[in-house]
Amino acid sequence: MVLLKARVPRAVALLGCFVLISSLLTLTTMAQTTVTSGGIGVHILFQTNKWVTPNIHYKAGTGSWTTSPGVAMSASNNSEYPANDGWFQFDSSTATSLEFVFNDGVGVVWDNNNNANYKVSATGTYSVVSKVSDFKTGDLVRPSDGTGYHILFQPITWAKPYIHFNAGSGWTTVPGNAMSPSTYAGKFSAANGWYEYAISSISTVEITFNDGNGVWDSNLNANYVRTSPGTYAFVNQNTATPTTAPSIQGYVNGPGYSVTSASETAGVLTINLAVNTASISTSYGTDLSALVVTVTKTETDSVRVKIVDKNNKRWEVPKSVFTTGTLGTDSSSTSDAVDALYSFNYTQNPFTFQVVRKSDGYTLFDSSGISLVMKDQYLQVSTTLGSDLSVYGIGESTRDNFKMASGDKQTLWARDQGSATPIVNTYGSHPFYLGINSAGQAHGVLLLNSNGMDVTMDSGHLVYQAIGGVLDFNIVVGPTPAKVVSQYTKLIGRPKLMPYWSYGFHQCRWGYGSVDALRTVVSKYKSNNLPLDVIWSDIDYMKSYHDFTLDPTNFPQAKMAIFMDEIHASGQKFVPIIDPGIPDDNNDYAYTKGLSMDIFIKDTSGKPYLGQVWPGPTVFPDFFHPNAKTYWAEQIQLMYKNYSFDGLWIDMNELANFCPGTTCYDNPPFAINNVNSHDAIYNKGISTRRIG
Structure with a gap:
């Protein structure tokens, strides 16, 4: 079994019941x-x-x-x-x-x-x-170092905190100054959600905090006042779940497109569009001059509406991704208009389209609300939402509810981003939503586009703003939530049935430094009468963090094989981690084998693209290469011969990279709301600057 699971913050249990115990002993505060x-x-x-x-x-x-x-x-x-x-x-x-x-x-x-x-x-x-209770917000946590005040703040529900203060010479300008991720280690680290700001003053300071969008923590309107320099730690007292900040970019009020011709062959409707030149918008680049819309009645209960550049090919999600779903086959109509459970309608000028469910006349998609815009690095389209429609989905992100609320902006861009900060995009990109109306009738919408995008619920519309690719909508009619799931998974492929043991109790964390440490964790679960079905290992087990290897000192092959026998004898399983980054090391078999099979991503010079992850300089397999599957399978088989693991934790396959770079494609004219701060899309990823 392979578990496609991105790394969560270390020291967090995975799957099953979230149980953490000390790997050596159960601690007590009674004494040492x-x-x-x-x-x-x-x-x-x-x-x-x-x-x-x-x-x-x-x-x-x-x-x-x-x-x-x-x-x-x-x-x-x-x-x-x-x-x-x-x-x-x-x-x-x-x-x-x-x-x-x-x-x-x-x-x-x-x-x-x-x-x-x-x-x-x-x-x-x-x-x-320690028997001493945890600090209270505003406590002194480090004495003065002679340089003034050092303010630590944990925003909890804010993505980017600001500090607004008066150090004796007047207040800063609202909203104040942006705080920086903490450079402190341990409890007050950035990994634990802390930010910092230094005030070089020795006099009394008065402080408030805010999210940059009008939400304040002002100590219940009393402000925070400190009279002696030192390091102080504050925890946000205004922890109501925030709504996403209003868009600072807005939408393009473009000229739209008009229909120049339309024809239908074998159930596929083809519509040619030309941009209306009277008032072409130059925001985010030049409009594409001509488009082609194809409407394919893929099933009686699903329709595909695809809008592409007529003159140039653009990036599309490869069909090979969908090995078992109908999206992996050639698009062709399998039903006629009479049998379809929906109707497709469009207007001529400007071009807009509607998909309506026949059984109840409910509009499933209506693009007429906001201008259709197609540029090289900016795509904009919207659907008008029924006033009774609830929208669930659009991820992956850190939020407390799958249901979108008015004002919510969900950013889709796969990124090796920890989940401590709310309202940010994380490891996956899944541009699908399920809509359900007041009558309990449901439908689903997939935008098949892997580029970065913002999806915003705004004034009765759901607005898509993508930075590339094509508009490839797949709409399923339901009308029940269960039907939507069935229709949708028919498109993308049915999920695999997981092994029974994977639904049990799992324990994982970074820091298990030896086979003996793993064995002790298993033993301590048993001695404390806690169930444990699966023990996981992070990259600690590897030799110098090289994939498919074992640390010969702390995880020798013979001891690992014995440990596998022990846990298997007790009905337990073992899951190690694997990252896609292969070390740039001529002494590493996985590296030299990959070179011989020519399966690594190339840079503009034709050489393997060099990034950096845990082992240092790193190259990455191109999993679209025809030899990549054979290569990857061989490495796993060789690894399995050394010790009989039961599953794999596939991590950092966003792809994650610690060494970013820049080009025009790394800095598109429209900046998606990456991690709720419009962060550069190349951060923690692979830059187009180096890829041919």
Whole structure:
């Protein structure tokens, strides 16, 4: 089985019941917990959700206490107690016993085990979870470093926070200054949704926060006032789910197109269009001069309306993607107008079209509301929505509801984007929606276009704004939601039936650094009477993060094979991760084999396109290459011979790339609302600058 699953933020369980336990032990806040006994010295692991740099104040044996507030602890380097989970460490290689307490680094707030102190009387490694409650919004989390105020803010439901403040010389101009992703590690990291801003002042500051679009966190109208410099952390108190910011680009009021001819052959209607030249719009480029519309009655319950450039071929989603669906076959009519459960109508000038369900006269698609615009890098079309229609779908994005609301803008652009920030596009692009009206009658609409696009519900319209490709609509008539799903999956291909075990309880995270660590996780689930059907492994198991390899030190092949036998004997499964990036390394078999089969994506010079992912310089298989399937299957088969895994976690296949670049196609004239901030589309991806 292959699970097409993009990486979620590390330390999050995947599928099934989301259960996280320590891979070594169940932690307790009653006192310190022994991790390992014996060895040389005493080693203390401490987890705090409040203090950025805690101190440990201690005495070894019968010795003296350290000078208050003690010594600073360092970020943990223990993979089972990672720093990004708030763990710190202290090591005394000479101590055989230790009495100790913790504090905030300046000796103001202490954790002394409820006045009993923490005590260990033997060498070993011990873990302690802080008894001090988590910080409150606005708390000082780091003392002054002499440079003024450092403001940390976690916006929760805002994509891009602003800080509006007065440091003694007047307020900033509304909405203030944009905050930057945090450069702090651990709890206050950007990965945990934190932003930062520095104010170089030593006087009193007054602060408010906002989303840049009129939604404010002003401390319940009291503002936040701080009188002493230092680092302060604030959590947004205005956490109502936001509506997407109004479009800053609007829509093109173009001249539209007029019909020059129309004909029907074998059930396929062909309509030729010419741009109306009286008032051609130059926004986002020049209008395409001539278009061809083909209307194909693919089934009695579905119709395909495709609008393309008459004079030049443009990128279309290849039919080979749909190996089992009817979209993978040649478009031809299989029904006539009499049998169709819908009617197709169009106007001459300007050209607009309607699809109406015959059974109830309900309009499923109506393009007359906003101008049809077709340019090289900007496509615009809309459908008027019935006042009683609810729209579900259009993804993938981080939002709290599949139902779109008026004002919502969904951006479709596959990106290796974590899901901590709401209202942003993430790993997949799926331009399909299901509409259901007040009578419970449903229909579905697919725009078969893989380019970046914004889809906005605006004043009774659903507006598509894409940056390339063609307009290829497939409309299914329902009329029940179940019928829509059946009709839609007939187009794209029925989903595979997943194995029964995949519906069970799964555990996954980055940081399981050895076979023994994986084995301990499985054992701890059992000892705590928790069900576990599948254990997963992130890229830790690889040698230097090279696909299809095993780290010979921490994941030797023999130990992995034994581990597979153990979990299979208990009815459990194992799923490792695989990324598409192949290291640019002549000593790597997957690389040299790919070169010999000529299956890597090429740059403009004809050489393999060089990007960068976890192993460093990286090349990428072109999965549309006729040899790619054979190549990929061979690598997986060789990997399986080393250890009998049960599924694969396919990750970073957006494609993800840490080394972006730019061309005109990387910076189209219309900027989609990428991650709700109009971020460049080449960020975290492959640039057209280098691809031939």
